[in-house]
Amino acid sequence: MARLDLTPFPAEITDLTHDGRGVARRPDGKAVFIAGALPGEKVMAVQTGRHRSFDEARAVEILEAAPERVAPRCSHFGTCGGCALQHYDEARQILAKQRVLLENLERIGHVTPERILPPLTDAAWGYRRKGRLSVRRVEKKGKTLVGFREADPRFVADISECHTVLPAIGAKIGAISALVDSMEARREIPQIEFIAGDDAIALTVRHLVPLGDADRAKLAAFAREHGFSIYLQPGGLDSVHPLEPDEPKLAFRLPAWDVELKFRPLDFIQVNAGLNQRMIQTTLDLLEPQPDERVLDLFAGLGNFTLPIARFAREVVGVEGDAGLVRRARENIAHNGFTNVEFHAADLAKDLSAEPWMRESFDKLLLDPPRSGADFVLAHLPLKQFRRIVYVSCHPASLARDAGFLVNEKKWRLRAAGVMDMFPHTAHVESIAVFEPK
Known part of the structure; x- marks a missing residue:
């Protein structure tokens, strides 16, 4: 594969792709899809991918902003892959x-x-009542990450909150991360799914090894402290069972x-x-x-x-x-x-x-x-x-x-x-x- 040209280049954005990236054209006519750019803007961009019929890039400087550009509410926007359009006025998104x-x-x-x-x-905010949070212990950072995938799905975004998720969950992602990091089985928990009914919020913890008594006690205490229902999933869908409380109503x-x-x-x-x-x-x-x-x-x-x-x-x-x-x-x-x-x-x-x-x-x-x-x-x-x-x-x-x-x-x-x-x-x-x- 040819090496990428990391020299910043100017681009005029004429359109938006189906996944929320700006569309521009190289001087030779080749399309380039630029993350973080909006129609009507002039930007400086850096190439991130090369394909036969199009290139990929990300905006590194906005030279002329579109009137519809707004400041993203979330500090993790651009790193976390959960959102693609926080920088675009809500009325224009739809x-x-x-x-x-x-x-x-x-x-x-x-x-x-x-x-x-x-x-x-x-x-438009605090609406998401169901989703899957990825979990990964990162030794280089000395912490366990809990969040959505980055734009590059190989990586879990290092986030502390999410503004599109129901506040009762989104504001506690940092607490959930600290909880998992304190568990003995933290390297064997690949994901946590959340779902909310009108009267209860459930977290389903997928674990690849049996949980010890200390880990189970930590999860149960977390459920009581934050008002969550905790389910465990040691295997397939049929293995899901409540930990705390015994019979939550969803x-x-x-x-x-x-x-x-x-x-x-x-x-x-x-x-x-x-x-x-x-x-x-x-x-x-x-x-x-x-x-x-x-x-x-x-x-x-x-x-x-x-x-x-x-x-x-x-x-x-x-x-x-x-x-x-x-x-x-x-x-x-x-x-x-x-x-x-x-x-x-x-x-x-x-x-x-x-x-x-x-x-x-x-x-x-x-x-x-x-x-x-x-x-x-x-x-x-x-x-x-x-x-x-x-x-x-x-x-x-x-x-x-x-x-x-x-x-x-x-x-x-x-x-x-x-x-x-x-x-x-x-x-x-x-x-x-x-x-x-x-």
Whole structure:
């Protein structure tokens, strides 16, 4: 590999990449992606990577700042890889994400929405209620690091706080680091996952060796002092068990629909509680479930959408591939007293036509797939039965691909699409789209 040229060079930023880096051009036309630079700026940059079709660099001096540049709130910004856009005005962040969505729809799906939905936003700080903190003992520093990965994922960022995480967790990262550093097993703890319900916050400590009594006592004392619930994970997902207290209650409420969802400490829940409730309302507004309709909710998780929909529809069938989530969803159905909801475990990468719950037709479809999208499901479902499809997406490229399939091959209409800022200050783009048959 050729050596990098570390001589600073001037660059004029014309655009923003999907991951939040500024785009410039070398004199020979080669693209260069510059971390820490914003559209409209002139910067001095230093090369950090070289590829055949583009170079990578980081800004070392801002010669002319864009009006939208703001001072990052976090002192760790630029080192920690958890955020990419803290230096960009919040109102412009969501517009940049909207542009990413629309460009993906056009470039990948060759489709244009008939209407652009107003962007959904909520609290931009202290919103993150679920995440994974990496842990690494660094002998050269004489300390144990607990934090998110750096931009170079080989390294754990040396941080003491995080402003995007719920304050009850984000303000205590330094304390968590000191706790782990005091443990005998500190070199055998690779990660700590956090998750917050309305009334409890859980930390799940992954450990590669059995913990001694002294370490267990330290964890339990930390839980009592800071109001955390501590779980231990000595092996796979099934090995997770509470340490302190014995039976913590993890749940969050959706008051607008009189729903409470219980969950386990490693379950998937939407990261941003406030945005989640706005997203559910938008989904209901677009789906418009009616008292005589039967709705199919695929990739349904714990029932985050399923149970609110059931307040309005005749029947809702939720389907999820994770057996543990299906068990929790069924518990949530009983916990909330629903009688018009079914939940089924099924591999959504296989043909569903033989499933008994598919024998009666549906009126509307909700999709909330993972990053890989819903292409297989859409290709194998009898789409003619649906009067409307609402698609919630965590990856604009897979939504664009699936939208292209629906519009260009199946002759549906993309009635509307828009973005939702589930992860402010990051480059993550969450979006929603509604389709109807022509």
